[in-house]
Amino acid sequence: MNEFDQKQKIQDDIFLSVSICVLMIGLYITNIAPGLEAIIYLDSEQISTYCKWMILISLIVCVPAMLRRFTFRMLWICIGTALVYSINRLCFPAQQEIFGALAGSFVTTILPAVICFLAIRDYTRLIRYLIILSYVLSGITVFLLFTLGGALFGSRYSMGFSNMMIFPTELLLIHASLMEKKPSLKLIAYVLAAGDIICVGVYGSRGALAAIAVFFIFLLIKNRPKSMSAWVSRFSLILIMLIVAIFFDDIVYSLNLRLVRSGFHNRTLQLLIKDIGHDSGRYEKWKIILSEIASSPGKIRGICADRLILDGRSYTHNVILELAYSFGVVLSIPMILQIAYYTYYTVIAKWNSYTIILTLTMFSFLPLYLWSGTVWTSMYFWIWVFIFRRELLSDGPSSPVPLSKFITRFEK
Numbered sequence: 001m002n003e004f005d006q007k008q009k010i011q012d013d014i015f016l017s018v019s020i021c022v023l024m025i026g027l028y029i030t031n032i033a034p035g036l037e038a039i040i041y042l043d044s045e046q047i048s049t050y051c052k053w054m055i056l057i058s059l060i061v062c063v064p065a066m067l068r069r070f071t072f073r074m075l076w077i078c079i080g081t082a083l084v085y086s087i088n089r090l091c092f093p094a095q096q097e098i099f100g101a102l103a104g105s106f107v108t109t110i111l112p113a114v115i116c117f118l119a120i121r122d123y124t125r126l127i128r129y130l131i132i133l134s135y136v137l138s139g140i141t142v143f144l145l146f147t148l149g150g151a152l153f154g155s156r157y158s159m160g161f162s163n164m165m166i167f168p169t170e171l172l173l174i175h176a177s178l179m180e181k182k183p184s185l186k187l188i189a190y191v192l193a194a195g196d197i198i199c200v201g202v203y204g205s206r207g208a209l210a211a212i213a214v215f216f217i218f219l220l221i222k223n224r225p226k227s228m229s230a231w232v233s234r235f236s237l238i239l240i241m242l243i244v245a246i247f248f249d250d251i252v253y254s255l256n257l258r259l260v261r262s263g264f265h266n267r268t269l270q271l272l273i274k275d276i277g278h279d280s281g282r283y284e285k286w287k288i289i290l291s292e293i294a295s296s297p298g299k300i301r302g303i304c305a306d307r308l309i310l311d312g313r314s315y316t317h318n319v320i321l322e323l324a325y326s327f328g329v330v331l332s333i334p335m336i337l338q339i340a341y342y343t344y345y346t347v348i349a350k351w352n353s354y355t356i357i358l359t360l361t362m363f364s365f366l367p368l369y370l371w372s373g374t375v376w377t378s379m380y381f382w383i384w385v386f387i388f389r390r391e392l393l394s395d396g397p398s399s400p401v402p403l404s405k406f407i408t409r410f411e412k
Contacts, residue, residue, distance in 0.1 A: 012065035013122040017129045022058035026051035031161040035153035059112045069119040092302030099304045102376045110379045114386045123353035134168035142195035162204020167364045169196040170215045207372040214367040282317050289321050297329040319369040342388050354392045
């Protein structure tokens with residue numbers, strides 16, 4: 001490879017990585033804007049439109065890089081998307097209004113994101129950029145928490161905002177526990193991650209909290225301590241978690257009381273106090289879906305069919321039931337087994353730049369989508385599915401350098 005090609009390769013990776021970061025910023029602004037409407041004059045719908053244009057422009061800039069790295073895998077994804085769209089429209093016209101809206105979101109946001117991730121060659125560079133972005137977004141979020149308090153989102157809670165914060169929170173946790181060597185940056189990362197978790201608990205949903213908790217437990221299990229001080233830290237953390245579990249009711253009640261006095265009206269904490277098992281109607285939805293599957297197990301109903309038998313707007317809130325109802329038991333079993341296969345190899349993979357991205361995208365959706373959400377609007381699900389390549393699990397790019405070293409290089 002000559003010098004020009006090497007420079008072109010680096011430039012393409014930079015453009016693609018920046019475009020992915022712009023996409024994340026756009027999603028963050030779109031989800032935080034509704035929380036600011038009651039405080040400042042702000043039209044969240046207009047802000048969302050601006051963000052879509054910002055994302056579109058960044059993607060247009062990346063088109064030359066995408067074309068230079070276009071592969072048959074990307075071609076088949078585009079062809080497959082077109083075929084699924086056409087078949088669903090022709091065979092299942094009843095749900096076209098709902099399906100059309102989801103298809104539009106998929107084509108304009110999810111599919112370009114998938115192509116960008118597939119086109120990336122230097123995952124180490126992408127992780128560096130995403131780490132810096134996570135510091136910035138988490139810093140802004142914590143700042144808003146302490147300056148606006150309960151006024152942010154008012155008495156509402158935002159599922160979109162809390163789901164959006166899963167990825168940067170988990171990236172900060174993996175950065176602090178696995179990648180960063182500088183104590184000051186490790187501490188900042190842990191503090192910001194803790195601030196994110198508080199924000200998710202205060203403004204968001206239990207599902208997002210559970211997703212972050214599952215990822216944190218995964219890190220504790222996978223990352224074995226290598227020194228006595230690390231073992232002491234691990235033991236102390238487990239002890240703290242046990243104490244919190246034992247006095248959970250008292251801690252939640254006291255925390256909720258303080259938040260109410262400070263102007264917060266926290267739905268999540270109130271549910272944990274009054275009814276920790278509250279399912280927001282999920283059990284009834286699952287009963288309906290399971291009854292329909294049992295009556296016609298082989299029937300293919302099409303994408304978004306679950307919304308027709310619920311209330312027209314709701315969905316199954318479980319990825320396994322959603323696939324089984326949409327495609328029938330026979331067709332859904334291979335899909336579910338494929339997800340299980342990908343999950344297993346993602347969990348046991350050795351750490352490198354590629355597997356860090358793979359792990360983050362998986363844990364940003366999988367725990368959550370067993371309880372909430374739909375795969376048809378999950379950007380992380382489709383990124384994870386399409387970038388999964390078993391040959392890269394052990395032989396992928398080397399582990400990313402600490403952020404402190406990256407900053408030093410950048411300054412030089």
